[in-house]
Amino acid sequence: MLIETKNLTKRFGGLAAVNNVDFSMEKGRINAIIGPNGAGKSTFFNLISGFHRPTSGTVLFKGIDITKLPANEIAGLGISRTFQTTSLFDQSTVLDNVIVGHRLRTKSNLVDAILRTKRLKREEAACRDKAMEVLEIVGLTESADRIVSSISQEEKKRTAIALALATEPEIIFLDEPAAGINPDETEGLTELIKKLNRSGLTICLIEHKMHMIMNLADHIMVLNYGEKIAEGTPKEIRRNEAVIKAYLGGSASA
Amino acid sequence: MKILTKRNGIIALIIFAFSFPFIAQNDYYLHMLTLSFIWAIAVYGINLLSGYTGYLSLAHAGFFAIGAYSLGLLTVKAGMNFWLALVCACLITCALGFLIGLIALRTKEHFFAIYTLCVGYIIYLVIDKWEGLTEGVRGLIGIPAPGNIGPITFDTAASQYYLVLIFLLAVILIVYRIIRSLTGRTYMAIRNSEDLAQTIGISTMKNKLTAFVLSTFFAGLAGALYASFIRFIGPDIGSTAIMFDLLMYLLVGGIGTLSGPLVGTLLLVILSQNLQFLQEYRMLIFGPLLTVIIIFYPRGIAGAFFDWQRKRKDNTLSGVRGELHIKAEEG
Numbered sequence: 001m002l003i004e005t006k007n008l009t010k011r012f013g014g015l016a017a018v019n020n021v022d023f024s025m026e027k028g029r030i031n032a033i034i035g036p037n038g039a040g041k042s043t044f045f046n047l048i049s050g051f052h053r054p055t056s057g058t059v060l061f062k063g064i065d066i067t068k069l070p071a072n073e074i075a076g077l078g079i080s081r082t083f084q085t086t087s088l089f090d091q092s093t094v095l096d097n098v099i100v101g102h103r104l105r106t107k108s109n110l111v112d113a114i115l116r117t118k119r120l121k122r123e124e125a126a127c128r129d130k131a132m133e134v135l136e137i138v139g140l141t142e143s144a145d146r147i148v149s150s151i152s153q154e155e156k157k158r159t160a161i162a163l164a165l166a167t168e169p170e171i172i173f174l175d176e177p178a179a180g181i182n183p184d185e186t187e188g189l190t191e192l193i194k195k196l197n198r199s200g201l202t203i204c205l206i207e208h209k210m211h212m213i214m215n216l217a218d219h220i221m222v223l224n225y226g227e228k229i230a231e232g233t234p235k236e237i238r239r240n241e242a243v244i245k246a247y248l249g250g251s252a253s254a
Numbered sequence: 255m256k257i258l259t260k261r262n263g264i265i266a267l268i269i270f271a272f273s274f275p276f277i278a279q280n281d282y283y284l285h286m287l288t289l290s291f292i293w294a295i296a297v298y299g300i301n302l303l304s305g306y307t308g309y310l311s312l313a314h315a316g317f318f319a320i321g322a323y324s325l326g327l328l329t330v331k332a333g334m335n336f337w338l339a340l341v342c343a344c345l346i347t348c349a350l351g352f353l354i355g356l357i358a359l360r361t362k363e364h365f366f367a368i369y370t371l372c373v374g375y376i377i378y379l380v381i382d383k384w385e386g387l388t389e390g391v392r393g394l395i396g397i398p399a400p401g402n403i404g405p406i407t408f409d410t411a412a413s414q415y416y417l418v419l420i421f422l423l424a425v426i427l428i429v430y431r432i433i434r435s436l437t438g439r440t441y442m443a444i445r446n447s448e449d450l451a452q453t454i455g456i457s458t459m460k461n462k463l464t465a466f467v468l469s470t471f472f473a474g475l476a477g478a479l480y481a482s483f484i485r486f487i488g489p490d491i492g493s494t495a496i497m498f499d500l501l502m503y504l505l506v507g508g509i510g511t512l513s514g515p516l517v518g519t520l521l522l523v524i525l526s527q528n529l530q531f532l533q534e535y536r537m538l539i540f541g542p543l544l545t546v547i548i549i550f551y552p553r554g555i556a557g558a559f560f561d562w563q564r565k566r567k568d569n570t571l572s573g574v575r576g577e578l579h580i581k582a583e584e585g
Contacts, residue, residue, distance in 0.1 A: 049453060075455035087447035100439040104455025110464055113435035114428050120435055127436065167454050 001060070002027045002171055002202050003048065003079075008057035010043055010226075017043040019226040020057070025171065025219075030197050031204040032217035034237075036246060040226040041206045042084065045173050049081045050074040076104050080169035084176045086160040090149040094140060094159050097148055098131040101166025105130075127166075134165040137199075138192060154185040158192070165196075172196070174205040178212055190216055214238070222246065271419055275412035284411045290523040291415075291422045292480050297503050297515035298425050299472025305510035306433055307465040308445030309362075312497050313354065313370035316377030317470040319492025321347045321477025323381060326394040326487050336401035340478050347474025348467050355466035359459065362448075374497055382489040393488035397481050418479055422516075425472060430512055432468075441465055445510075502540065506547055508554025517555055 004024040010017050018040045025031045033041045046052045048059050050071035058067045066074055088097050106127065112120040135141050138158040143151055148159065157177055164172050177193070178186045190212055197203050207213050213220065214234045222230040222237060224246040230237055237243055275284060296318050304310045324343035328334040334342070354373055361369050381388050388394065400408040400417055408414050432438045440461050443451040448458050481487050490496070499522075507518020522540070529536045551558040 051449070051452075070457075071452040072455050072457045075453055081453050083450065083453075087450045089442065089446040092442075096439075100436075100443045100456075101454050103436055103440055103443070106436055108436055110432065110437050110468070113432045113437040116431055116435075124436060163450075163454060 001025065002062060003204075004060040004063075005044075005048070006058045006060070008044070008047055008059065009055045010040075010047055010052055011055045016226045018047060018054075018223075021221075021223070021226075021228050023221050023228065023231070025202060025204055027170075027202050028197070028200065029202060029218040030193065030216055031202075032213045032220045033204065033206050033223060034208075034210070034213060034220060035223035039223040041223055042175060043226075044223065045081060045175055045206065048074075049079060049173060072104070075167055075169075078168065078170035079173070080164040080167045080171070081173035082157075082160045082164050082175055082177065084179060086156045088148045088156060088159055088163075091147065093145050093147055094135065094151065094155075094162075095128075095131055095144040097159060098135060098162045098166055099127045101134070101163040102127040102130040102168075104167055130166050130168075131162075134162040137165060137196070138162045154181045154189070157181065157189065161192070161196075169201070171202040171204065174203065174207075176206055176208065178207055178209050186212055268423070272416075275415055281411045284415050286523065286527055287520075288411070288415045288418045288483060289480075290519050291418045292476050292483060293500065293503065293523065294516050294519040295422055295425050295479070296473045296476035297500055297507070297519050298429050299469040299476070300500060300504055301509065301511075301515050302429055302432070302441075302472070303465050303469035304504070305514070306438065306445060307441040307462060309359070309462065309466070310367045311358075311370045311466070311469065312367055312494070312501070313358070313374035313377070314469070314473045315494065315497035315500060316374035316492050317347050317351060317473035318477035318480070318496070318500075319377060319381055319487075319489070320350055321474030322481040322487045322491055323388060323394070323477075324474070325478035325481045326397045327387070329398050329482075330394055330396055336398055336482065337403075340400075340475075340482075343478040344471055344474050347477070348471050351467045351470030351474075352463070355463050355470075359462045359466060371494070371497075374492070375494060378489060378492040378494070381492055388489070391489060393486055394481075395486050397485045397487065399485065400482050414483060418483065421475065421479060425475070426512070426516070433512065437461075437464075502544055504554075505544060506554055508551075508556030508558075510553060511556035511560065514554050514556040521555070 001024045006022055008021045008023075009019055021044065033044060035041050043052065047054050050066070050069055050073070054067060058065055060066065061074075061077055061079060066077065069077075106123040108117070108120040108123045111117075132141070132144065135144055138161050140155060140158055140162060143155060148156065151159070161172075161174070161177065174193070178189050181189070186209060193203060193205070193216060205213075205217075217234055220232065220234060220237045221228055222240070222243050229242045229246060230240045232240070274287065278284060296314060299317075300311060300314050321343045324346040325339050328339035328342055329336060358366060358369050358373065382390060384390070385392075399414070402408070406413070408417055433441075440451070440456055443454070443456060444458050444461060451458055477491070480491065503518040503522050504515055505518070506522055507516065508514025526536055526540075529539065532539070547554060553561070
């Protein structure tokens with residue numbers, strides 16, 4: 001198991017945003033988390049990536065407990081994520097936005113910067129190469145020198161994924177990668193996610209576009225009111241009564 | 255070959271700066287420029303933290319005063335050699351900056367600005383009230399001018415001008431190298447989004463603290479140079495009025511730009527010297543000017559210039575693209 005959560009719980013005051021969730025993600029698979037709005041999906045991501053401390057429960061990465069690690073150290077281990085809203089720097093180019101993504105794999109510090117040491121130059125070149133490499137993977141080589149404020153929403157999503165890839169992750173968490181983009185572009189993004197997965201990357205995504213999820217995911221977990229109500233293959237999830245009830249309300253058997 | 259390149263422009267500016275004492279026969283202009291260079295060093299410090307790392311500090315007049323008083327006390331009361339005192343003054347400022355940064359950086363945005371405003375005021379109060387050490391409102395007098403380096407002395411206006419100019423150029427070079435390096439990219443990533451910076455593996459606290467300490471170093475250096483240049487210091491140099499002057503220089507020149515601190519400081523110091531006859535009514539000009547700049551040019555004069563340059567470049571580019579497009583259609 002690449003990532004496992006055990007009895008993961010997060011309470012905000014009296015509200016249990018995530019309640020006793022056990023979930024495991026196998027290496028090399030595309031995992032998906034779905035659920036109605038406010039089901040705790042993003043909170044679940046925040047718990048794994050170190051943004052929130054869980055109230056109780058543990059998160060394991062390759063069997064190592066990472067529950068209490070700060071977000072930047074979790075990133076260093078090879079767990080990367082994107083946000084629902086892409087928070088890129090608008091005034092700067094696509095390439096410049098992505099270069100810093102490889103920073104965590106470099107060692108040069110302030111002294112290197114002031115003295116412009118060989119190490120700094122070498123690492124800068126490495127970061128640039130890495131950025132071009134990941135931009136090629138997401139299909140943005142042509143747009144590398146464009147200012148972020150002038151590219152489309154879909155290209156911004158791709159840039160955010162490129163930035164996450166530049167950290168050299170083993171698993172990438174995508175928070176609603178297809179939100180706010182049109183069906184054609186969604187198709188393109190689905191292809192990209194499949195391509196990333198084929199290259200060996202484990203993926204976990206939150207998405208509302210059911211068509212996309214059912215096409216893409218190997219393994220789905222459904223959250224509702226912070227609790228896991230179902231888990232399985234797309235086929236199983238489609239037939240699951242609890243899921244149908246959560247999405248459509250009322251009882252499916254009535 | 256283009257003659258009007260950026261590089262040649264900078265070289266011309268540096269040559270002009272070095273030949274200025276020969277052009278200006280008047281010591282008054284030299285004095286004014288030297289003083290604005292000293293302020294500019296402090297503004298570069300603020301810019302590194304507020305412009306590039308995204309933390310608006312209002313404590314830097316306080317750190318400026320710490321630098322000035324450290325140098326003043328070490329030379330006047332402890333009789334220390336000027337150059338040694340200069341180094342110590344910077345180190346003292348950094349050490350206090352480190353301790354204050356450790357606490358202040360736990361806050362963000364407005365809270366950080368308010369917190370540091372209070373810190374700045376407390377520094378001012380300590381200097382003002384601790385008469386046993388700082389002589390309080392009487393101020394420190396008789397601070398020595400920079401000591402000789404071998405045959406070079408610093409007793410004329412021109413030699414002091416050169417000394418400060420060299421410090422300023424060194425500061426600009428350091429800031430330039432930082433912002434163009436991976437470290438600078440790290441700071442800008444923090445300014446852009448601290449959450450995102452963390453997810454790409456950046457230890458935000460460590461980097462913010464480094465930027466904070468470095469920015470207090472520049473403020474302290476400027477303060478120490480000020481003390482030895484003016485030879486007299488009072489608690490007022492750490493007052494909030496000075497802080498907002500420095501902030502105004504930064505905002506008008508261009509926050510988060512490399513040339514902004516110098517442009518803003520020179521422009522406003524010279525402007526305010528020439529408007530001396532208006533006395534306090536000068537603020538009637540500065541107030542609206544600042545408001546207009548913040549509304550229309552949030553990145554100041556330097557930012558506005560670069561935006562204009564980029565737009566012009568984009569236009570010519572899109573013009574070329576348009577022509578290609580037409581040709582392709584014709585073909």
